[in-house]
Amino acid sequence: MNVTINEEGAKALVKLEGRLDTTNADQFMKDITPLMNGSHQEIEMDCTDMEYTSSQGLRMFLMLQKSVSARGAKLVLRNMKPHVKEVFDITGFSHIINII
Amino acid sequence: MSVKKRFASRLSLYVLLLAGGVMIFVAAFSMFFAAATVSSESVEKTERILDNTILEIERVITEVERAVDNVDWVVHEHLMDEEFLYDVTRELVKANPNIVASAIAFEPGFYKGRKYFAPFTYTGDLSHELHTIQLGNEHYDYPTLDWYQIPKLLGHPYWSEPYYDDGGAGQRISTYSMPLTDGDGKFFGILTADISLDWLSNHVTSIKPYEHSYAFMIGRSASYIAHPDSTKVLNETIFTSAMEMTDTTALSIGRNMIAGQRGLIRFRNDNEPSFVVFGPVSNGWSLGLVCTTKDVNAYMNALLLILRILLLLGLIVLFFGCRSVIRKQTIPIVEFTNAAMTIAKGNFQATIPEVETKDELLKLRNSLDYMQRSINEYISELKTTTASNERYESELNIARDIQMSMLPQNFPHREDCDLHAMVTPAKEVGGDLYDFIEVGDSLFFLVGDVSGKGVPAALFMAIARAAFRFIGALGLSMADVMSRVNDCLCDGNKNEMFVTIFAGRLDLKTGEMEFCNAGHNPIVIISPEGKASFLRAKPNLAAGLFPGFPYQEERMTLERGSRLVLYTDGVTEAERGDKVQFGEPALLAWAERLNPSATAEGATANLFACVKHFTGDADQNDDITIMNILLK
Numbered sequence: 043m044n045v046t047i048n049e050e051g052a053k054a055l056v057k058l059e060g061r062l063d064t065t066n067a068d069q070f071m072k073d074i075t076p077l078m079n080g081s082h083q084e085i086e087m088d089c090t091d092m093e094y095t096s097s098q099g100l101r102m103f104l105m106l107q108k109s110v111s112a113r114g115a116k117l118v119l120r121n122m123k124p125h126v127k128e129v130f131d132i133t134g135f136s137h138i139i140n141i142i
Numbered sequence: 143m144s145v146k147k148r149f150a151s152r153l154s155l156y157v158l159l160l161a162g163g164v165m166i167f168v169a170a171f172s173m174f175f176a177a178a179t180v181s182s183e184s185v186e187k188t189e190r191i192l193d194n195t196i197l198e199i200e201r202v203i204t205e206v207e208r209a210v211d212n213v214d215w216v217v218h219e220h221l222m223d224e225e226f227l228y229d230v231t232r233e234l235v236k237a238n239p240n241i242v243a244s245a246i247a248f249e250p251g252f253y254k255g256r257k258y259f260a261p262f263t264y265t266g267d268l269s270h271e272l273h274t275i276q277l278g279n280e281h282y283d284y285p286t287l288d289w290y291q292i293p294k295l296l297g298h299p300y301w302s303e304p305y306y307d308d309g310g311a312g313q314r315i316s317t318y319s320m321p322l323t324d325g326d327g328k329f330f331g332i333l334t335a336d337i338s339l340d341w342l343s344n345h346v347t348s349i350k351p352y353e354h355s356y357a358f359m360i361g362r363s364a365s366y367i368a369h370p371d372s373t374k375v376l377n378e379t380i381f382t383s384a385m386e387m388t389d390t391t392a393l394s395i396g397r398n399m400i401a402g403q404r405g406l407i408r409f410r411n412d413n414e415p416s417f418v419v420f421g422p423v424s425n426g427w428s429l430g431l432v433c434t435t436k437d438v439n440a441y442m443n444a445l446l447l448i449l450r451i452l453l454l455l456g457l458i459v460l461f462f463g464c465r466s467v468i469r470k471q472t473i474p475i476v477e478f479t480n481a482a483m484t485i486a487k488g489n490f491q492a493t494i495p496e497v498e499t500k501d502e503l504l505k506l507r508n509s510l511d512y513m514q515r516s517i518n519e520y521i522s523e524l525k526t527t528t529a530s531n532e533r534y535e536s537e538l539n540i541a542r543d544i545q546m547s548m549l550p551q552n553f554p555h556r557e558d559c560d561l562h563a564m565v566t567p568a569k570e571v572g573g574d575l576y577d578f579i580e581v582g583d584s585l586f587f588l589v590g591d592v593s594g595k596g597v598p599a600a601l602f603m604a605i606a607r608a609a610f611r612f613i614g615a616l617g618l619s620m621a622d623v624m625s626r627v628n629d630c631l632c633d634g635n636k637n638e639m640f641v642t643i644f645a646g647r648l649d650l651k652t653g654e655m656e657f658c659n660a661g662h663n664p665i666v667i668i669s670p671e672g673k674a675s676f677l678r679a680k681p682n683l684a685a686g687l688f689p690g691f692p693y694q695e696e697r698m699t700l701e702r703g704s705r706l707v708l709y710t711d712g713v714t715e716a717e718r719g720d721k722v723q724f725g726e727p728a729l730l731a732w733a734e735r736l737n738p739s740a741t742a743e744g745a746t747a748n749l750f751a752c753v754k755h756f757t758g759d760a761d762q763n764d765d766i767t768i769m770n771i772l773l774k
Contacts, residue, residue, distance in 0.1 A: 104640070
């Protein structure tokens with residue numbers, strides 16, 4: 043999973059590419075730590091090239107969502123592939139995380 | 143052959159080749175100059191012998207000439223005393239050992255009325271007895287002979303060509319003839335002295351500077367005066383011999399000798415490479431000394447042989463010396479090799495031999511020592527790690543047993559229902575769970591999947607399972623069951639762990655089912671006709687995330703003969719080596735293929751086998767749970 047973060051003032055544009063599974067979940071956690079501890083008011087993740095996420099990956103998104111909500115900021119996931127979106131839907135994560 | 147031997151021998155060979163090459167080069171150089179020196183020295187030696195011999199011959203000749211000169215005046219004084227003239231010849235022979243005969247031959251008519259008068263004395267062959275006679279008579283008409291005629295015509299003393307004297311001494315001789323003249327210069331006779339060529343020949347042929355060399359002497363007319371082959375003397379000339387030779391150089395030898403030259407000529411004598419040195423004798427003769435190159439070379443060859451033997455001995459000593467030294471120097475290497483081999487075989491405490499020198503060998507020794515210590519440290523660490531890993535593994539195995547025992551294994555066997563379930567964790571322990579509780583005709587069942595894998599998932603699974611065990615048995619609605627379990631799991635869940643659950647309660651009499659899907663995969667329903675479809679339930683949030691989430695339940699009625707297949711994503715997301723997943727379509731296809739009469743246990747095992755067949759050798763990447771409920 044490749045994570046590219048571009049900052050535009052208080053807004054963070056994040057590009058996600060590849061698969062998020064057990065083997066790289068820890069690395070993904072490290073990659074998004076700046077976003078969790080940062081002061082961005084808006085985080086927009088481009089999921090165009092995200093191929094897969096495991097349940098552990100879902101947990102990472104949830105932790106990010108909670109820390110972002112805690113500081114009153116916003117998290118948006120964009121352009122998610124249908125089969126990835128399905129995982130978010132099935133698990134009910136679509137209720138918690140803003141996917142557009 | 144051991145490594146050491148091969149190494150030492152090879153090194154010795156290299157040294158030998160190098161040093162030997164230099165030695166051979168130097169030796170060859172010395173031999174070349176030695177050969178040249180020997181060759182020129184042998185020529186000088188031969189020339190010296192030639193000169194000495196010529197001097198000896200000339201001494202004899204001079205003595206004879208002087209003796210004859212000395213009696214000249216005596217003859218003049220006593221011409222009238224015939225008896226005295228006989229005595230003169232007698233004394234001349236007697237006093238000079240080199241003179242074998244002497245005559246005073248007078249011109250016919252010098253004494254009135256006498257045609258021949260020639261007092262003559264000669265010695266016998268061996269007895270040295272002197273015989274004195276009057277030489278001239280009708281049969282021996284001396285005034286016509288060469289020894290008389292030639293000096294008479296020349297008017298000065300003359301050495302005759304050698305000849306066989308059958309009239310006088312009866313041996314091979316050469317005559318020195320001196321013309322006698324009176325006060326007016328008128329010729330009246332010849333005074334002669336003969337020398338024996340046999341003696342001269344013996345003397346000359348005894349000269350042998352080398353084994354196969356010989357001397358010869360020729361007269362002015364090229365005939366042999368002396369030669370080792372005595373039959374040639376007087377009978378052959380040097381040209382006769384030269385004609386028989388294939389090498390025409392011999393002819394020029396003869397020409398040069400007759401011309402009274404000195405010289406050195408190399409030629410093939412009967413095909414034997416030879417050289418001849420020659421020089422003139424005062425009376426017009428010429429002495430030659432023939433040597434074969436072979437004889438000269440024999441000395442040189444002996445010298446070369448000694449040099450070669452010395453060279454060979456030197457090389458042998460060099461080879462064995464080098465090998466011995468190198469072997470001694472390489473002993474530590476062999477010992478290191480043995481030590482390294484011992485270490486390689488597993489004896490890590492092997493002693494590495496000490497070295498006394500402070501060179502590369504010491505470095506090698508220190509490297510080996512360092513390697514040994516590193517290996518020992520590594521092994522020690524490895525032992526600790528392995529022990530600790532073994533402990534973890536053993537603990538995990540116990541944990542696995544405990545976890546597996548949490549999952550009920552006593553499946554209900556009723557006439558109206560058949561249920562079976564199985565869990566196969568990807569690691570020792572996993573986060574999947576299933577459960578069922580039978581209360582009268584009501585069957586509570588669930589399949590869940592905790593986020594993540596391994597120990598954290600297993601712990602959370604244990605909490606979830608305990609919560610369901612307790613809350614599920616209370617007889618609440620499914621929405622209440624889920625809400626309470628959710629609240630229970632949210633409590634103190636700092637790590638944001640969650641569990642997706644499909645839970646349901648089936649009335650085994652009526653086939654009515656109430657259910658709630660909390661973020662779990664859709665279950666498969668197989669109709670009695672064998673038609674399979676996913677149950678697309680309302681999505682609820684997985685449990686453990688938000689306390690107080692309003693879970694919603696749904697209801698449906700199953701026909702008898704229907705079959706429910708519950709599973710976790712370990713089935714649909716099972717991956718092959720090329721990352722292709724098993725997927726929902728394959729699951730549906732399997733469900734359609736399933737034999738409707740299969741037992742719940744058979745169907746469970748069959749699906750698991752189908753997934754395993756799909757993934758092949760690839761590692762199981764997630765826990766796999768399958769539950770099968772057949773409503774009869």
